[in-house]
Amino acid sequence: MVQLTPTDFAVASAAIALGACALYSRRNRHALPPGGLVSITVLGQPFIIINDPAIAAEILDKRGNDYADRPTSEMAVLSGWDRVLSSLRYGPRLREYRKLVSQVIGSKNSMAKFHSAEEWQGNMLLKRILSNPSAFRDVGTFCIELRIVMLRPLKAARTTASATILHITYGYKISEEGEDSFVSLVDGAMSQFTEIMRPGAFLVEALPLLKYVPSWFPGAHFKRLAKKYDTACDMMAQTPLDYVQRQMHSGQASNSFVADLLIQPDLSLQEREDIKWSAASLYGAGSDTTVSVVTAYFLAAAKFPHIQAKAQEEMDRVVGLAAPHRAMKDDVYEGYFIPKDSVVIPNVWKFLHDPATYRDPLTFNPERFLGPDPERHPAEVGLFGYGRRICPGIRLADVSVWINIAKLVAGLTITKAKDEHGVPIEPEVGTTDGIICRPAPFTCNVEARSASVLGMVDEALASDPA
Structure with missing residues (x-):
C-alpha cells in the first residue's frame, strides 16, 4: 500500500476533507501517488483510496458484504437524514428499502409504465426553456465578471428533474404557474x-461527543439547526405521502412508486x-444528479459544437428531430x-481517465464508445x-x-456566449465541491433549432397521456 510524502499527505487530506468532488478536481487529481491502493489517516480516521478498477471490483463487488456500510454522519443522525437510503447504515432497513x-x-418492465411521464417531462423541459426566450439574453450577454449562471436552462432542468421524480414517486403533477409548494418543500x-x-x-x-451538548449551550448552534432540519426532513417525507393517501382514498391516484x-x-406501521x-430517498438521489448531468450537456455542447452537430445529425436521421463505503471488518x-x-x-475519476483503458482520456470524444471496437463503457x-x-x-x-x-439535442442549438465586443466567451470547465459534482458556473447561448420547435413541443404535450 502506497505511503504518502508530507506534501502528498497535506494535499490529499485537504481534498478528502472537502469531499469526493475535490478529490477528483483538476487541482487535486494528481495529488495522490500512483498505486492500486492508497492509505491515509485524517484525524484518526483511516481512508483507503482505490485507484484501480479491478481492485475496486474485487473489494467492493466480490467482497461486497464486508463493504456495504456507510460512514456515520453525526449531523445526519441529529437532523433525521440518517433515515434516507444514501445515509443508512447497512442492515435490515437498508435491504428493505432496496x-x-x-x-x-x-x-425495464417495471419502468415501462412510467415512460409516458418521462416523455412528457422531456417535452416540458424544452417548453420551459423556450417559452421565455427573453431570458436567454441574460444568459448569453456580457457581464463584468463573465460568470453568468445559465439561469433559464438551469432552472428548467431543475424543475423538470423535480417534476419527473415527484410524478414517478407520488403521482404528483407540479403547477406550472409560479412556485410549486411540493417542489419548494422538497428542494428546501x-x-x-x-x-x-x-x-x-x-x-x-x-x-462526536459534542452531540451530547445541550442545544442552549454556547456554541451549540448546530444542535438548534439540526432540530430545525429534522422538522423539514419529516415534512419532506410525510407531506407527499399524505397526498398519495388522499388520492387513493378518493379513487384518483395514478401509477406511482408509493401508490403501487x-x-x-395489511401493511404494518414499519412497512409504511x-x-x-424509500420514496423520500428517490427524490434526493434522482433530482440533483439528473440536473448535474443535463447541465454538463449544456457545457459540452457549447464547448464542443462539432460533437453537438454530429449528435443532432444522428437524431435527425432517427426521429427527424461515487459514495464512500465503510469496511465492516478487518480485511486483507x-x-x-x-x-x-x-x-x-x-x-472513479481515475478509473475513467486511465490511459490503459481509454485512448487520450482527457479529450472529450464520446465517439470512443461507438463503432465495432468501442472503449469500455463507464457503467462497467x-x-x-x-x-x-x-x-x-x-x-x-x-x-x-x-x-x-x-x-435537448433534437430541439436546441447551444453555442458559446459572446462578450460586449462580440467575442466568443470560452466556457470554463470545472466542478463545484460537495456531495454531488456539478459543472462550475459558465455562460452559453441557447436557441431553438428552428421556429417550429415550440409548436411541435406544444403539439406533443397536447397528445401525451401523462
Whole structure:
C-alpha cells in the first residue's frame, strides 16, 4: 500500500476533507501517488483510496458484504437524514428499502409504465426553456465578471428533474404557474441535506461527543439547526405521502412508486415507514444528479459544437428531430491490511481517465464508445457504484437522462456566449465541491433549432397521456 510524502499527505487530506468532488478536481487529481491502493489517516480516521478498477471490483463487488456500510454522519443522525437510503447504515432497513425500489422501478418492465411521464417531462423541459426566450439574453450577454449562471436552462432542468421524480414517486403533477409548494418543500429540505453533508461544515463530525451538548449551550448552534432540519426532513417525507393517501382514498391516484406499494393489504406501521422513507430517498438521489448531468450537456455542447452537430445529425436521421463505503471488518487484500471502519473510496475519476483503458482520456470524444471496437463503457467502471450499495435507481436515472438530453439535442442549438465586443466567451470547465459534482458556473447561448420547435413541443404535450 502506497505511503504518502508530507506534501502528498497535506494535499490529499485537504481534498478528502472537502469531499469526493475535490478529490477528483483538476487541482487535486494528481495529488495522490500512483498505486492500486492508497492509505491515509485524517484525524484518526483511516481512508483507503482505490485507484484501480479491478481492485475496486474485487473489494467492493466480490467482497461486497464486508463493504456495504456507510460512514456515520453525526449531523445526519441529529437532523433525521440518517433515515434516507444514501445515509443508512447497512442492515435490515437498508435491504428493505432496496427491495422496495427494485420492486417498482428496478427493471425495464417495471419502468415501462412510467415512460409516458418521462416523455412528457422531456417535452416540458424544452417548453420551459423556450417559452421565455427573453431570458436567454441574460444568459448569453456580457457581464463584468463573465460568470453568468445559465439561469433559464438551469432552472428548467431543475424543475423538470423535480417534476419527473415527484410524478414517478407520488403521482404528483407540479403547477406550472409560479412556485410549486411540493417542489419548494422538497428542494428546501434537499438544500439542507447538502449543507449538513458538506465535509468540514460542522465540528461535531470530528468531535462526536459534542452531540451530547445541550442545544442552549454556547456554541451549540448546530444542535438548534439540526432540530430545525429534522422538522423539514419529516415534512419532506410525510407531506407527499399524505397526498398519495388522499388520492387513493378518493379513487384518483395514478401509477406511482408509493401508490403501487401502499395498495398492498395489511401493511404494518414499519412497512409504511419504509415506504415513506424509500420514496423520500428517490427524490434526493434522482433530482440533483439528473440536473448535474443535463447541465454538463449544456457545457459540452457549447464547448464542443462539432460533437453537438454530429449528435443532432444522428437524431435527425432517427426521429427527424461515487459514495464512500465503510469496511465492516478487518480485511486483507493481496497483503495490504484494511482495518475495520476504514472509509473506502473508489477513485472513479481515475478509473475513467486511465490511459490503459481509454485512448487520450482527457479529450472529450464520446465517439470512443461507438463503432465495432468501442472503449469500455463507464457503467462497467463504477459509474453507478459497487456491490450492495450500487444505485438502486439505475433504470430510472438512465431513462431520465437519456430522454432529457435527446430532447435537448433534437430541439436546441447551444453555442458559446459572446462578450460586449462580440467575442466568443470560452466556457470554463470545472466542478463545484460537495456531495454531488456539478459543472462550475459558465455562460452559453441557447436557441431553438428552428421556429417550429415550440409548436411541435406544444403539439406533443397536447397528445401525451401523462
